[in-house]
Amino acid sequence: xxxxxxxxxxxxxxxxxxxxxxxxxxxxxxxxxxxxxxxxxxxxxxxxxxxxxxxxxxxxxxxxxxxxxxxxxxxxxxxxxxxxxxxxxxxxxxxxxxxxxxxxxxxxxxxxxxxxxxxxxxxxxxxxxxxxxxxxxxxxxxxxxxxxxxxxxxxxxxxxxxxxxxxxxxxxxxxxxxxxxxxxxxxxxxxxxxxxxxxxxxxxxxxxxxxxxxxxxxxxxxxxxxxxxxxxxxxxxxxxxxxxxxxxxxxxxxxxxxxxxxxxxxxxxxxxxxxxxxxxxxxxxxxxxxxxxxxxxxxxxxxxxxxxxxxxxxxxxxxxxxxxxxxxxxxxxxxxxxxxxxxxxxxxxxxxxxxxxxxxxxxxxxxxxxxxxxxxxxxxxxxxxxxxxxxxxxxxxxxxxxxxxxxxxxxxxxxxxxxxxxxxxxxxxxxxxxxxxxxxxxxxxxxxxxxxxxxxxxxxxxxxxxxxxxxxxxxxxxxxxxxxxxxxxxxxxxxxx
Amino acid sequence: xxxxxxxxxxxxxxxxxxxxxxxxxxxxxxxxxxxxxxxxxxxxxxxxxxxxxxxxxxxxxxxxxxxxxxxxxxxxxxxxxxxxxxxxxxxxxxx
Numbered sequence: 361x362x363x364x365x366x367x368x369x370x371x372x373x374x375x376x377x378x379x380x381x382x383x384x385x386x387x388x389x390x391x392x393x394x395x396x397x398x399x400x401x402x403x404x405x406x407x408x409x410x411x412x413x414x415x416x417x418x419x420x421x422x423x424x425x426x427x428x429x430x431x432x433x434x435x436x437x438x439x440x441x442x443x444x445x446x447x448x449x450x451x452x453x454x455x456x457x458x459x460x461x462x463x464x465x466x467x468x469x470x471x472x473x474x475x476x477x478x479x480x481x482x483x484x485x486x487x488x489x490x491x492x493x494x495x496x497x498x499x500x501x502x503x504x505x506x507x508x509x510x511x512x513x514x515x516x517x518x519x520x521x522x523x524x525x526x527x528x529x530x531x532x533x534x535x536x537x538x539x540x541x542x543x544x545x546x547x548x549x550x551x552x553x554x555x556x557x558x559x560x561x562x563x564x565x566x567x568x569x570x571x572x573x574x575x576x577x578x579x580x581x582x583x584x585x586x587x588x589x590x591x592x593x594x595x596x597x598x599x600x601x602x603x604x605x606x607x608x609x610x611x612x613x614x615x616x617x618x619x620x621x622x623x624x625x626x627x628x629x630x631x632x633x634x635x636x637x638x639x640x641x642x643x644x645x646x647x648x649x650x651x652x653x654x655x656x657x658x659x660x661x662x663x664x665x666x667x668x669x670x671x672x673x674x675x676x677x678x679x680x681x682x683x684x685x686x687x688x689x690x691x692x693x694x695x696x697x698x699x700x701x702x703x704x705x706x707x708x709x710x711x712x713x714x715x716x717x718x719x720x721x722x723x724x725x726x727x728x729x730x731x732x733x734x735x736x737x738x739x740x741x742x743x744x745x746x747x748x749x750x751x752x753x754x755x756x757x758x759x760x761x762x763x764x765x766x767x768x769x770x771x772x773x774x775x776x777x778x779x780x781x782x783x784x785x786x787x788x789x790x791x792x793x794x795x796x797x798x799x800x801x802x803x804x805x806x807x808x809x810x811x812x813x814x815x816x817x818x819x820x821x822x823x824x825x826x827x828x829x830x831x832x833x834x835x836x837x838x839x840x841x842x843x844x845x846x847x848x849x850x851x852x853x854x855x856x857x
Numbered sequence: 858x859x860x861x862x863x864x865x866x867x868x869x870x871x872x873x874x875x876x877x878x879x880x881x882x883x884x885x886x887x888x889x890x891x892x893x894x895x896x897x898x899x900x901x902x903x904x905x906x907x908x909x910x911x912x913x914x915x916x917x918x919x920x921x922x923x924x925x926x927x928x929x930x931x932x933x934x935x936x937x938x939x940x941x942x943x944x945x946x947x948x949x950x951x952x
Contacts, residue, residue: 459938460936461936462935462936464929464932464933464935464936465932561913562912562913563913563915576911576912602920605917605918605920606913606915608913608915609915668901670897671897671898671901674894674895674896674897674898675898677891677894677895678895678898685872689873692873693938694937694938694945694947695933695936695937695945696936696937696938697936697938698938699938699939703948704948705948705949705950706947706948706950707873708875708948709947709948710873711870711873711874711875712875714872714873714874714875715874715875715876718874723874723884724884724887724888724891726872726874727865727868727869727872727874727884727888728888728891728892730868730871730872731860731864731868731888731892734868734871741895743908744898744899744901744903745895745898746908746909746910747901747903747906747907747908747909748898748901748903748906749908749909750906750907750908750909751901751903751906753909753912785887785890785891786890786891786894800912801912802912802913827912827913
């Protein structure tokens with residue numbers, strides 16, 4: 361296989377093959393990414409770069425190749441969202457409150473990656489505690505989207521909360537990245553940066569060692585430049601884990617196998633309720649194109665109804681803050697992280713450490729969560745939301761009696777400008793209108809880049825599947841990717857002159 | 858059911874987040890904006906619908922009641938902002 365002019369332009373699967381045939385060494389490949397990272401600091405995609413560790417791991421991988429004991433991701437450089445605890449490498453969750461927290465343990469998902477031979481390039485920037493859809497709530501400043509609108513120098517957001525991972529993949533600063541998705545935090549930034557992002561079924565990947573936001577919704581997933589790359593990563597990430605009792609003891613198929621199988625004979629559902637008022641016409645147009653592509657590839661298109669769709673975001677903004685208010689109770693200024701100076705007493709220590717350590721959006725959500733769980737309001741808000749959540753899950757169960765997967769837009773619009781939506785939290789929340797339902801119902805879903813907006817920005821289409829049927833989701837995603845033939849790249853404005 | 862300043866002070870205390878007096882009113886407004894929006898759930902008929910407790914059907918797993926990762930005091934204390942020997946330091950609690 362001829363190598364491209366820069367090794368950073370290889371896809372993960374191409375790089376894996378080039379490493380195996382020893383057309384390139386991991387040290388060469390990793391070195392090229394370390395250099396790319398250093399030249400792309402204008403994007404602010406990383407909170408922590410780990411170049412020395414990366415090159416050490418790469419050298420160890422090259423030794424493995426030499427002795428013929430290479431593992432599935434041997435020598436493949438990856439970026440990790442700073443929500444995954446990495447042993448000996450500072451982990452911030454995008455928050456001041458974790459301070460200089462250096463985990464004495466490794467998350468299960470990242471441990472699986474290192475056990476498979478992958479190389480750590482660094483920890484990526486993100487919305488604080490994964491609460492945000494633009495990466496603007498990060499204590500470490502926003503991430504810039506590598507994409508800019510045609511004839512514009514305006515900085516756009518990469519989406520969020522996995523904004524740093526999305527930007528890093530889109531700008532070729534890594535071969536793939538880890539994200540987490542609680543309401544759309546992998547798929548929405550993937551769509552806004554022209555990459556592939558997948559949220560697996562709840563329980564497919566262990567949540568152990570991932571800083572918790574909303575435990576019934578959080579799920580780790582791969583972000584990559586192709587569907588095949590996402591399939592390769594998911595295979596290594598997934599698996600039951602004794603440390604996470606909600607991780608599923610389900611067989612893990614080889615996701616690469618059958619990836620090119622196409623959609624002939626599959627029934628693809630198109631949910632009526634995903635046509636929303638006020639969405640730009642280009643979103644509907646791209647969706648219609650996606651339907652045509654799938655029909656042309658041999659799928660049967662079925663109209664389905666998900667009648668409770670419009671209630672998904674309000675349910676999410678009760679359930680997620682409720683769980684967050686409980687999960688974030690651990691930040692007390694005593695055992696780790698930020699501690700307020702000269703506390704008067706222990707209550708003052710807690711209250712000021714948390715007020716200083718949490719940003720505005722996190723404070724707002726913890727207070728909302730505390731309110732909806734408090735005596736007198738619990739039934740009216742939290743229990744009612746969980747009942748509507750049952751109805752949302754039932755909608756999907758009924759739809760899946762008539763189809764194998766659903767095809768929807770990923771986001772209601774292309775990337776927006778920095779600061780454009782920060783004044784109104786609810787307008788920011790609406791970014792996740794098409795993605796949040798899959799979290800509430802625990803279903804696997806992928807976003808695939810499918811076209812450009814009128815002003816030249818990437819847009820994604822989403823495939824949602826049945827629980828634990830990632831294989832079909834990936835197969836349809838691959839078919840969509842092939843039909844869309846998305847090959848546009850952002851201009852490399854961020855490269856240091 | 859709109860959140861007033863007194864309620865905001867109360868939930869901020871429950872959540873152990875210090876709120877300066879001038880932050881109370883703006884926070885009440887922000888919370889009310891969000892709560893007004895989520896209140897559309899009141900129009901859904903949920904009679905007889907059970908609250909969702911688990912998205913994926915699975916049996917609760919049991920494990921043996923054993924110490925699996927003990928004896929790591931040094932690692933546990935390594936990130937403490939203030940510690941003495943193997944103790945976390947907090948302001949005096951009992952006078």
